[in-house]
């Protein structure tokens with residue numbers, strides 16, 4: 001099952017927020033390269049915390065986190081941006097910038113990574129195409145619907161072709177049809193080799209899609225082995 | 234050309250740089266250019282918003298600039314006065330005329346001496362008798378109370394330093410009782426100018442601090458207005474240098490515009506004062522003219538303004554930017 005070089009590895013990771021209770025306790029798991037998994041659990045179970053640890057937005061109190069072979073505990077502050085360039089993230093509150101066009105929003109990670117405008121243009125259009133928003137690049141994201149904004153956020157997350165894609169409640173307040181559409185989008189990225197981890201409340205959708213499930217319960221991880229696809233038994 | 238790389242699914246090791254270095258370097262230069270132009274346009278597009286900061290910088294620079302200009306002119310003026318320096322040597326009482334003449338000849342051979350004149354004690358007494366009207370009283374004196382005097386004229390344009398070397402030498406002659414430099418007041422003036430220069434430096438430093446604070450505060454507000462953008466940029470892998478860059482350039486441009494305004498104000502000061510000053514100089518028969526700020530001085534004013542703007546921005550950015558995390 002494991003290639004020995006997983007995309008993500010958590011080794012007995014605990015996280016206690018200052019003055020708070022333990023948000024994660026002794027969490028261990030691996031995500032293989034190209035794997036697709038859901039992260040579920042009640043509100044406050046620690047899903048967002050787990051994703052933030054991979055982004056170095058939070059730091060574990062105990063244990064070690066590895067992303068793409070990098071021990072995040074040993075990363076210097078100056079290396080964190082380069083880690084983040086390997087990870088596409090989608091949040092529920094899509095974090096778009098309303099002072100610039102859809103195009104400029106999506107091009108931002110490319111500018112930062114030092115792509116030429118021509119190269120960036122090609123990639124932005126490819127990303128827009130993959131989320132079905134081609135032709136909207138000149139619009140301001142504020143003019144778009146919630147689902148369209150969410151897709152702009154996804155386009156920005158994948159435009160740099162990161163090997164790892166994280167999503168935190170990406171279908172939070174979308175209707176079931178749109179949710180299914182967006183999940184399909186994520187599965188298409190998996191098909192081209194991206195490792196995908198999606199935190200969601202939408203149990204019905206998760207069960208229907210049938211992928212690996214990581215279940216958090218009060219900070220403890222219970223891996224669900226009973227998957228429709230039958231890959232992980 | 235782009236190779237539209239697929240996501241790396243194979244083992245990639247622990248390398249974090251993905252785009253090759255040469256590309257990154259030219260992208261870096263291109264980004265500098267872009268940010269420089271963008272921030273300048275952003276500032277110029279909203280001049281009213283930046284006007285206050287520009288004016289504060291300009292005034293804070295004009296004040297020491299004007300004082301410095303005045304000082305420069307005073308030094309020029311004192312240089313002219315120096316041309317009229319003259320040294321009076323009082324010889325010891327009882328010095329023989331031959332001794333005094335011998336001394337005078339030795340002095341004539343010294344550097345920085347253009348002419349000398351000996352007034353021996355008898356001549357001095359004759360003069361005094363003729364001019365003072367105290368003839369009767371002087372008859373009662375047993376001997377001549379006046380010393381012999383040698384007047385020493387240094388050449389035109391001798392420097393202050395050469396002059397004091399000369400005075401030192403003259404003081405060391407055994408026959409010399411005391412040396413009086415008619416330049417003493419010029420020296421005092423120069424000392425005062427040196428003091429004024431020191432004061433201008435102190436004032437300049439205080440005002441430089443004020444510029445740092447003003448630019449720092451302006452940048453702090455700019456950062457606060459762009460917190461969302463900074464969060465997103467950091468989230469998608471923007472380095473601290475990338476995040477800092479637009480603010481540093483903004484500080485630089487604030488300094489530049491402020492410096493240019495200060496330059497303009499100094500030129501206006503000069504235009505306003507030049508006429509009256511040369512009128513005054515004419516009345517005193519002097520060819521004195523108010524010098525404007527030299528090009529070097531103006532350029533260093535501009536450069537230090539830009540440096541101060543940049544430093545103020547740096548100070549503000551390093552205080553506030555690290556606290557903004559996604």
Ligand SMILES: Nc1ncnc2c1ncn2[C@@H]1O[C@H](COP(=O)(O)OP(=O)(O)OP(=O)(O)O)[C@@H](O)[C@H]1O
Pocket residue numbers: 017018020022023041042043044045046047048049050
């Ligand atoms: N910045 C923080 N400071 C203190 N406690 C925090 C912080 N962030 C989260 N927590 C706590 O950590 C626990 C886990 O939070 P987390 O956001 O990871 O949960 P979640 O599973 O994402 O919940 P939800 O489904 O509601 O988004 C919660 O009890 C929460 O109160």
Ligand SMILES: [Mg+2]
Pocket residue numbers: 047048049168
């Ligand atoms: Mg959450």
